[in-house]
Amino acid sequence: xxxxxxxxxxxxxxxxxxxxxxxxxxxxxxxxxxxxxxxxxxxxxxxxxxxxxxxxxxxxxxxxxxxxxxxxxxxxxxxxxxxxxxxxxxxxxxxxxxxxxxxxxxxxxxxxxxxxxxxxxxxxxxxxxxxxxxxxxxxxxxxxxxxxxxxxxxxxxxxxxxxxxxxxxxxxxxxxxxxxxxxxxxxxxxxxxxxxxxxxxxxxxxxxxxxxxxxxxxxxxxxxxxxxxxxxxxxxxxxxxxxxxxxxxxxxxxxxxxxxxxxxxxxxxxxxxxxxxxxxxxxxxxxxxxxxxxxxxxxxxxxxxxxxxxxxxxxxxxxxxxxxxxxxxxxxxxxxxxxxxxxxxxxxxxxxxxxxxxxxxxxxxxxxxxxxxxxxxxxxxxxxxxxxxxxxxxxxxxxxxxxxxxxxxxxxxxxxxxxxxxxxxxxxxxxxxxxxxxxxxxxxxxxxxxxxxxxxxxxxxxxxxxxxxxxxxxxxxxxx
Amino acid sequence: xxxxxxxxxxxxxxxxxxxxxxxxxxxxxxxxxxxxxxxxxxxxxxxxxxxxxxxxxxxxxxxxxxxxxxxxxxxxxxxxxxxxxxxxxxxxxxxxxxxxxxxxxxxxxxxxxxxxxxxxxxxxxxxxxxxxxxxxxxxxxxxxxxxxxxxxxxxxxxxxxxxxxxxxxxxxxxxxxxxxxxxxxxxxxxxxxxxxxxxxxxxxxxxxxxxxxxxxxxxxxxxxxxxxxxxxxxxxxxxxxxxxxxxxxxxxxxxxxxxxxxxxxxxxxxxxxxxxxxxxxxxxxxxxxxxxxxxxxxxxxxxxxxxxxxxxxxxxxxxxxxxxxxxxxxxxxxxxxxxxxxxxxxxxxxxxxxxxxxxxxxxxxxxxxxxxxxxxxxxxxxxxxxxxxxxxxxxxxxxxxxxxxxxxxxxxxxxxxxxxxxxxxxxxxxxxxxxxxxxxxxxxxxxxxxxxxxxxxxxxxxxxxxxxxxxxxxxxxxxx
Numbered sequence: 003x004x005x006x007x008x009x010x011x012x013x014x015x016x017x018x019x020x021x022x023x024x025x026x027x028x029x030x031x032x033x034x035x036x037x038x039x040x041x042x043x044x045x046x047x048x049x050x051x052x053x054x055x056x057x058x059x060x061x062x063x064x065x066x067x068x069x070x071x072x073x074x075x076x077x078x079x080x081x082x083x084x085x086x087x088x089x090x091x092x093x094x095x096x097x098x099x100x101x102x103x104x105x106x107x108x109x110x111x112x113x114x115x116x117x118x119x120x121x122x123x124x125x126x127x128x129x130x131x132x133x134x135x136x137x138x139x140x141x142x143x144x145x146x147x148x149x150x151x152x153x154x155x156x157x158x159x160x161x162x163x164x165x166x167x168x169x170x171x172x173x174x175x176x177x178x179x180x181x182x183x184x185x186x187x188x189x190x191x192x193x194x195x196x197x198x199x200x201x202x203x204x205x206x207x208x209x210x211x212x213x214x215x216x217x218x219x220x221x222x223x224x225x226x227x228x229x230x231x232x233x234x235x236x237x238x239x240x241x242x243x244x245x246x247x248x249x250x251x252x253x254x255x256x257x258x259x260x261x262x263x264x265x266x267x268x269x270x271x272x273x274x275x276x277x278x279x280x281x282x283x284x285x286x287x288x289x290x291x292x293x294x295x296x297x298x299x300x301x302x303x304x305x306x307x308x309x310x311x312x313x314x315x316x317x318x319x320x321x322x323x324x325x326x327x328x329x330x331x332x333x334x335x336x337x338x339x340x341x342x343x344x345x346x347x348x349x350x351x352x353x354x355x356x357x358x359x360x361x362x363x364x365x366x367x368x369x370x371x372x373x374x375x376x377x378x379x380x381x382x383x384x385x386x387x388x389x390x391x392x393x394x395x396x397x398x399x400x401x402x403x404x405x406x407x408x409x410x411x412x413x414x415x416x417x418x419x420x421x422x423x424x425x426x427x428x429x430x431x432x433x434x435x436x437x438x439x440x441x442x443x444x445x446x447x448x449x450x451x452x453x454x455x456x457x458x459x460x461x462x463x464x465x466x467x468x469x470x471x472x473x474x475x476x477x478x479x480x481x482x
Numbered sequence: 483x484x485x486x487x488x489x490x491x492x493x494x495x496x497x498x499x500x501x502x503x504x505x506x507x508x509x510x511x512x513x514x515x516x517x518x519x520x521x522x523x524x525x526x527x528x529x530x531x532x533x534x535x536x537x538x539x540x541x542x543x544x545x546x547x548x549x550x551x552x553x554x555x556x557x558x559x560x561x562x563x564x565x566x567x568x569x570x571x572x573x574x575x576x577x578x579x580x581x582x583x584x585x586x587x588x589x590x591x592x593x594x595x596x597x598x599x600x601x602x603x604x605x606x607x608x609x610x611x612x613x614x615x616x617x618x619x620x621x622x623x624x625x626x627x628x629x630x631x632x633x634x635x636x637x638x639x640x641x642x643x644x645x646x647x648x649x650x651x652x653x654x655x656x657x658x659x660x661x662x663x664x665x666x667x668x669x670x671x672x673x674x675x676x677x678x679x680x681x682x683x684x685x686x687x688x689x690x691x692x693x694x695x696x697x698x699x700x701x702x703x704x705x706x707x708x709x710x711x712x713x714x715x716x717x718x719x720x721x722x723x724x725x726x727x728x729x730x731x732x733x734x735x736x737x738x739x740x741x742x743x744x745x746x747x748x749x750x751x752x753x754x755x756x757x758x759x760x761x762x763x764x765x766x767x768x769x770x771x772x773x774x775x776x777x778x779x780x781x782x783x784x785x786x787x788x789x790x791x792x793x794x795x796x797x798x799x800x801x802x803x804x805x806x807x808x809x810x811x812x813x814x815x816x817x818x819x820x821x822x823x824x825x826x827x828x829x830x831x832x833x834x835x836x837x838x839x840x841x842x843x844x845x846x847x848x849x850x851x852x853x854x855x856x857x858x859x860x861x862x863x864x865x866x867x868x869x870x871x872x873x874x875x876x877x878x879x880x881x882x883x884x885x886x887x888x889x890x891x892x893x894x895x896x897x898x899x900x901x902x903x904x905x906x907x908x909x910x911x912x913x914x915x916x917x918x919x920x921x922x923x924x925x926x927x928x929x930x931x932x933x934x935x936x937x938x939x940x941x942x943x944x945x946x947x948x949x950x951x952x953x954x955x956x957x958x959x960x961x962x
Contacts, residue, residue, distance in 0.1 A: 035609065037555055037601060039558070042556075044552065046552055047620070050551050051550075070527035070531075071530050072527055072530050073533075073643065074517070075517055075523070077519045077641070078519070096583075097583075098580045099583075100578045100594065101582065102579040102581065103578055103579075103640075104576050104577060106629075111582075114594065121524075125515060140527070145553075147556070149584045
């Protein structure tokens with residue numbers, strides 16, 4: 003792994019071409035590779051390890067709130083997909099259709115799941131009879147397929163990995179509480195673990211999930227001022243239950259329809275991490291999901307005792323539960339610095355003969371390159387504290403970028419002028435609730451509605467578009 | 483979950499109809515459910531939790547031996563599948579073919595992966611240039627599709643979950659060592675964790691994986707005397723490397739083809755657990771993979787202090803790392819006993835007012851129903867020891883069944899007579915190495931070759947079929 007890449011790969015700068023910078027990072031940090039399957043990507047070990055860390059944290063949180071994992075078939079017969087009319091309208095146009103099994107033409111074509119509401123509904127109808135069978139709190143980790151025209155690694159690919167929660171409740175109230183609870187799990191995970199500040203709120207009616215009564219989202223602002231929908235949680239009411247004839251006997255011995263939710267996050271989050279935290283030196287990974295949290299670089303490693311001291315340090319940190327690597331390859335320290343910066347390793351620990359003599363090492367933070375000389379005594383706690391500091395610095399930086407790029411506007415002209423002057427960002431502006439105004443804002447200014455933030459501000463008392471009485475402040479942006 | 487199933491489900495007895503008993507257990511122990519997708523199954527929470535435990539143990543072992551997880555696309559273009567001629571001949575006839583993306587007919591049809599050798603090869607060709615890039619030790623957890631005509635839960639379904647390891651090495655020797663190492667990981671996992679004795683050895687040439695130079699398998703004997711191929715490990719030589727033009731510069735600066743392996747186990751192992759250990763009361767789960775290792779049944783739970791003591795016991799055991807559940811539902815203890823027997827929970831712990839008074843509880847083993855009155859002092863260690871005892875008893879029982887049903891035969895007539903008298907089982911008999919004899923053994927006696935065991939015995943010095951000099955002892959059986 004050395005000679006043939008002695009030069010650390012160069013990447014396009016963010017300012018020059020953000021889109022190119024993004025794909026450069028995806029490839030040069032060894033997150034993905036392309037294959038001959040157009041629109042699908044290979045997730046390489048370093049990228050997949052990030053996903054595994056994400057899975058571990060979220061799966062634990064889901065289980066703590068009583069959810070159980072299941073596995074549904076990856077195929078959906080066309081007739082089953084068609085049972086809920088909004089749902090099929092939303093997904094059939096981008097489905098991948100299997101028409102042959104071996105050399106035999108199928109009597110009914112089947113699609114590779116784009117999402118699994120229909121499969122869960124069919125199963126729920128089969129197993130739910132009484133209020134005692136409720137709630138059903140299910141989750142599934144799998145891959146899904148949507149036949150997109152234009153694709154980008156992690157952000158939009160024909161196949162992607164995700165989790166989809168599907169729950170069924172006796173009452174609307176309980177299902178609504180579940181919808182919000184899971185939205186909060188996503189928001190908290192983004193803010194605490196991924197160091198990505200998010201805005202929470204419902205989507206406007208025109209932007210709901212196909213078949214949902216309400217869709218809630220978390221929206222994050224990327225470095226370039228575009229928005230990323232980072233997770234969604236849907237309340238279905240009893241619409242699917244009616245379409246799939248899911249009924250249960252309630253406590254009063256009456257037949258009733260249960261209420262349903264679904265919620266999901268995807269490998270897209272890795273795209274969000276890249277575009278929120280990355281810089282011209284490459285990836286910057288939040289410590290909670292970084293495959294390597296600290297890399298030890300021995301300095302003058304040919305000198306006696308250096309490698310032994312580096313291994314000892316590695317073993318101490320590993321024993322303390324830190325994901326640590328010691329790079330003892332024959333590349334130069336400078337090459338290694340660049341390599342692990344590209345890969346976004348949160349902390350670099352330099353250890354040379356003089357450090358060893360002074361019972362110290364040097365800790366360099368990936369996020370701001372700040373350098374600390376610290377004692378080897380209690381180094382485990384020092385490294386843990388430094389990892390927390392990295393997370394906090396990442397969050398602060400992302401929050402500052404978002405603050406700088408959040409604009410409060412009262413008129414369409416103000417939106418246009420502000421974006422022209424300051425560049426893309428979140429626009430906060432009032433809305434009357436009319437879909438025609440929502441469309442016009444997008445048509446005239448280019449920004450679409452992202453969500454109606456729970457945290458409302460009163461920017462003005464009239465709609466930014468039509469001047470009629472405003473109902474809500476909406477968050478607008480150009481989105482990925 | 484109570485009223486509507488106050489009666490514990492009855493299942494067909496093993497003796498009456500083993501196949502029916504098997505599917506009864508799959509359904510009544512809540513492992514699976516059927517859906518409208520013919521040949522695919524829903525893996526329910528209790529079944530999926532077994533798979534998650536299997537995954538955790540194996541994934542840790544794979545990583546300890548240096549393997550990294552990746553994720554390849556689920557689709558393979560037909561032209562890519564065709565690059566290795568034996569491989570495409572083996573898999574194309576049972577592939578599920580996608581021909582439409584949305585409303586658009588694809589210019590080339592693509593199949594849903596039946597296995598991913600071709601995808602890994604394409605990727606290896608892309609990323610491997612020098613001996614410094616080797617070995618590549620990759621693994622993938624995913625689902626695959628094979629369009630089978632007849633299907634059975636876990637044993638043979640159109641979609642199934644598995645892991646597939648794919649590794650690439652500079653030398654044949656290293657690749658061969660990897661093939662055997664992973665076979666041993668599988669064998670050890672089956673024997674230690676699943677309590678299933680296995681026979682290891684290469685397949686006969688006619689029974690190799692499509693495109694492999696050598697295929698090794700572990701073979702287990704089910705309760706009914708049929709064999710189950712429980713895991714395979716393949717050595718490919720450089721055949722795929724040549725077909726996919728994977729080359730590297732070796733230490734002498736010469737271009738060379740690397741050597742390759744793949745190895746996999748699937749959800750089929752859950753079928754193996756059921757058919758090795760189950761009985762007429764239902765499932766019997768090996769403690770290492772049981773979602774619930776011990777269930778506490780409070781006796782006379784309405785009496786003061788009983789539930790509190792049961793919860794306290796549960797918390798103590800959980801704190802000790804035991805997967806424990808306390809069933810405080812209003813079902814009768816008798817109902818609960820049957821329910822958790824059906825679900826194969828290794829240990830039942832009964833705790834009533836008199837036990838509490840005597841500072842004791844009752845531990846009942848699922849495997850032999852042995853009953854122990856034990857002190858609550860040090861109960862954590864007692865339960866752990868009992869779990870080990872359950873595993874050992876399960877292994878001993880399975881090994882005894884296998885021993886009883888293993889027959890050493892010298893002639894075809896002897897095979898036929900033995901099987902007629904004693905029922906299906908493993909037949910050990912000598913083979914000359916000729917495929918015609920292999921075919922004839924199957925045609926005449928009904929048993930096919932399972933593998934050529936590493937542990938050879940000299941049953942005779944001539945082939946069981948033709949009477950010519952014998953080369954090897956082969957293990958023969960009717961297989962799932």
